[in-house]
Amino acid sequence: MNSSGLLLSLASLLLVVLALTPFIEFAGDLSNRNIVDIAWKPLETETQGVKVGLTLTYKGTVPLTDVNLRIETFCGGKTCQSQEASTKVLMRGERLDIQFFVPFNASSVRISFESKIAGLYTLKAVTETGVPGYGFPG
Numbered sequence: 001m002n003s004s005g006l007l008l009s010l011a012s013l014l015l016v017v018l019a020l021t022p023f024i025e026f027a028g029d030l031s032n033r034n035i036v037d038i039a040w041k042p043l044e045t046e047t048q049g050v051k052v053g054l055t056l057t058y059k060g061t062v063p064l065t066d067v068n069l070r071i072e073t074f075c076g077g078k079t080c081q082s083q084e085a086s087t088k089v090l091m092r093g094e095r096l097d098i099q100f101f102v103p104f105n106a107s108s109v110r111i112s113f114e115s116k117i118a119g120l121y122t123l124k125a126v127t128e129t130g131v132p133g134y135g136f137p138g
Contacts, residue, residue: 019120022062022117022118022120022121023117023118023120023121025061025062026060026061026062026117026118026121026123028061029059029060029061029062034059035058035059035060036056036057036058036059036060037055037056037057037059038054038055038056038057039054039055039057040052040053040054040055041053043099046101048103048104049101049102049103049104049105049106050101050102050104051099051100051101052099052100052101052102053097053098053099054071054097054098054099054100054111055095055096055097056069056095056096056097056098056113057093057094057095058090058091058092058093058094058095058096059092059093060092061092062117062118063089063090063091063118063119064089064090064115064116064117064118064123065088065089065090065115065116065118065119066086066088066114066115066116066119067086067087067088067089067090067096067113067114067115068084068085068086068112068113068114068115069084069085069086069096069098069111069112069113070082070083070084070111070112070113070114071083071084071098071100071109071110071111071112072109072110072112073100073101073102073103073106073108073109073110074106074107074108074109074110075103075105075106075107076105076107077107080103080105080106081100081101081102081103081106083098083099083100083101084098085097085098090115102131106131107130107131108128108129108130108131109128109129109131110126110127110128111126111127111128112124112125112126113125113126
């Protein structure tokens with residue numbers, strides 16, 4: 001291999017390492033299993049349901065970009081309420097707050113989180129839970 005071929009190979013390897021570094025750091029954060037704190041509390045009870053506040057605090061070392069948090073409440077299998085919160089960048093220690101409404105006839109709540117790890121890799125997490133009192137575990 002001549003010197004220009006060697007330089008090209010080294011440059012390619014360096015680019016691959018640079019592109020993978022945020023993903024590897026994020027994987028390390030995940031292995032600690034404490035990358036986000038989620039806190040919620042009922043804010044007020046209304047005649048048709050409960051207004052809830054949810055705070056997601058990011059504890060990872062790699063910045064998240066294009067962050068979107070969506071909460072959907074389902075009533076009888078159909079979306080009855082939907083709320084979103086978003087931010088361009090979420091750094092360590094920063095939080096994303098959202099308020100949403102859970103009607104008394106809600107059967108479940110779905111929380112969807114989507115972002116990009118350092119602007120490069122798409123991250124998506126979705127969880128759904130039953131609403132206590134509707135026949136589902138809370």
